[in-house]
Amino acid sequence: MKIALDTIRHSLEGAIPGVVATCDANGIPNVSYVSQVHYVDSNQVALSFQFFNKTRGNMLANPQLTAYLIDPETAARYRLALLYLRTETDGPLFQNMKAKLAGIASHTGMAGVFELRGADVCRVLDIERVPGAEAPRALPPYNWLTVLRALGQRVAGCGDMAGLFEEVLGGLEEMLDIRHSLLLMWDECGHKLYTVASRGYVHSGIGSEIPLGCGVIGVAAQYQTPIRITHMAAEYSYSKAVRENAGLDPQRLETAIPFPGLAEPHSQMALPLLASGKLLGVLYVESAQDMRFGFEDEDGLSVLAQQIALNLVQLQQAGDVETDTAAVAVGASPAGARLQIRFYPANHSVFIGDDYLIKGVAGAILWRLLHYYVHENRTEFSNRELRLDKHLNLPDIDDNLEARLILLQRRLAEKSSALAIVKTGRGRFRLQVNQPVQLLEHEVGAAL
Amino acid sequence: MIGSSAGIPTPMSTTAPSPPVLRPEDADFIRSGVSVCVASRDVRHVPSLARGLGCAVCDGGRTLRLLLVKSQSEALLRDLEKSGQIAVVFTRPSTHRSLQIKGSDARLETASSGDEQLVQTSFEAFADDLLTIGFSRAFTGLYYQHEKSDLVAVTFTPDDVFLQTPGPNAGARLEPLP
Incomplete structure (x- = not known):
């Protein structure tokens, strides 16, 4: 035969x-x-x-x-x-x-x-x-087809992006015992990937960034191919990758939020999320164990990555299909000490009190929301109005507004009890302000 | 015709008796726990390849005697008989140290009980080395399992020895000591 x-x-x-x-x-x-x-x-x-x-x-x-x-x-x-x-x-x-x-x-x-x-x-x-003597192969720890069927159902059942991220990373741990995983979205204008979900780390690292071409994740994104390493490889470590990334403006790369990955992963795999040949993001898994991910895992996760990408496209499209939200007057103003929120337009970075929160597109969005809150008493917003907001000037090619909002929502949840973003429906959300705020915008070029 | 185009002529292989091209330390190396991979080629220069189970150094290094399993090496044995052309690489897996030895007068011989003993000794040493990089003795043993009647010897005169340990000197020809 x-x-x-x-x-x-x-x-x-x-x-x-x-x-x-x-x-x-x-x-x-x-x-x-x-x-x-x-x-x-x-x-x-x-x-x-x-x-x-x-x-x-x-x-x-x-x-x-x-x-x-x-x-x-x-x-x-x-x-x-x-x-x-x-x-x-x-x-x-x-x-x-x-x-x-x-x-x-x-x-x-x-x-x-x-x-x-x-x-x-x-x-x-x-x-x-x-011809020759052979030993039998040990039974695999799981049946990949069965796992794919179940994971596929979980992914397909997700009605919003935040839920999709949770289902994917949770599913990987529950069904495949993959305990360290990340989902990153692609920022086409910034030529970098930003972390929107993570699992298995002390610090979530939500908002941390990886430049295109750097490390396993950056190479998988650049070449739109799965990258798998079965042993510890220093040249693919995150710190080395970032250190050597001289080409990207540090003002534009998120360096204040540390990448959450293992310091010395012995197995790493990054799978691009692609839809119609377009990069949406990267799914990354790692382990402290040698040879943790084999070719079957690469095949299986590649299929899952395709399904995640398709669902992301559907959810992005669905995110725009909602009606305008009428401005709703804010109720009683919150009491307590006034909280200073500073904004640096040079890189759109936002500080709450003395603590750094976020920069880039997510920073610009938050600042715009706070502006509406302070000047127009508005707290209810829609994805669509943000997308059309000329002042915000979101890049036309950026389809990941929902992912940016998830990033912002999670950073706020981790860093501040004063502000929160609460989803109120498909394509709608509320800016929840729990403390009086004072907005301070620094001039372009002001020292950080 | 094949013989005339084969082999790199060296003074060592054409005049007899001549000093062996194999240095004593190389002779020691290829008899220790190393892997043995043997290649030849057919009349159309399509290469053939099999793994051996051991190597004996005879006549002060002038002849090498390889042990192979017939049923695992059919094309190779056919090509060796026909062309005499042989290339063997010896490698210690734990250190990557490798030597390639070439010859042009390979011939098949019946294996003896002494050859069986050599295979057993080679297995012990090779299994010890593989154990240090994580392969169990049982795993290595699978390679050495064979029927006694299935063992065959291949002898040849080493014409050329090349260092093949990965690195900048890989491929360098090793000259015999004067």
Whole structure:
């Protein structure tokens, strides 16, 4: 029976390096180890090109290769007849393999030695199972299809975005025992991702930001591909990623809210949320355990990510379908000491008392709401009026107003008892002010 | 015809008796607990590949004797018989230290009871090394399971030795000591 590449993926995870035989133009064979024989699709694998060596020279002269793979659990052995097609030096496949290799290198003491130069894509012509003793595979901890069905139902049943975020992260923990997870939304104007939901951390990190291309999350967003690392890899740590991110204006990157992720994750996976080819955000999971996420988890979470993205689009569209909210007069003014709220237009940052709250689009929205509250006595608002508010000047391409409001709502809940955003219906909310406030707007250019 | 185009001619392999190309420390290395991967190629230069279970160093390093499982190496054995061309990589998994040795006169021989003993010794040493990087003895044992009648020996004269440990010197040819 012909063996399908899809059915031997356990041996393509890089736990045991593959062996590759080549032959030069003079008929001299060569054999060497290769760190990764990476699954590309049902018909192709890619070899990690790390060094200019004989294997590489031979491959370019004679594209016939034979690879030998071992299943790290069952010891099943496979011989693959390969035909070299091309080398990719950037793009999703390359980034995928680069991240994976970083984990392998660090785990095997080869950090700084193993560096991906290219992904050598090969067509799989044949797969032969080498006869030999094998151990049975242990039962998996869960059935992914069953999990997907249940998670899919939970996601589909969500009527609002905040509920969707909760269902996703809660579901991952309950059904897959994934205890550390984050959801980030894409800020197209700012070219960064901002955290809107998290689970499993001491500090929620809601509002923390990741620049495009930085770390596992930023690379997954930039290349619109899942990125999975099965061992600790220093070069994909958040601190290094941000440290090296010299290109983004620090005024515009949220640095006051620390990223909540584990200091030393041994397994990381980031999955882009894509709808019609457009990036909406990233789902991120991590673990302190090595090899916590396998290819089945990547496949399963990719399907879930697609469903999350579709639901996000639906909820975004639904968020605009509501009627204008008539201005409602505020009731009795709150009593107590007057609370100073300061606003710095340079980066739209808002401070409540001496405490930093938020900046960027969410900061600008809050300031506008407070302006209406103080000058027009209004507390009831709709998403739609914010979107149309010329003074607010929300970017046309930004479809994530609902996500911005969730971010604002959660930051307020964490940082202040004086203000709150309360959802009052689809596309509607109330600014709840529990203490008298005084608004102070600082001039552009004022020192923070 | 195949033989004439094969092999990198070196003074060592064409004149006999000659000093072995294998240095003593390399001979020690390939006999210790290392993985053994063997390649050849067919008449169309399509490579073949199998894993071996051990290696003996004979005649002061002038001949290497590899042990393989026939049923796991059919294409390779066929190619070795036909072309004589052989490349073997020896690797210690815990350190990545690797050597590749090439020859052009590979021939098949019947395995002896001494060869069986060598396979057992190789297993013990290889299993110890793999244990240090997290693979159980039982797992390693699966590779060494075979029928006695299924074991075959391949002997050849080493013509070339290459350092293949990952790093800047990978691929360097190791010259024998003068």
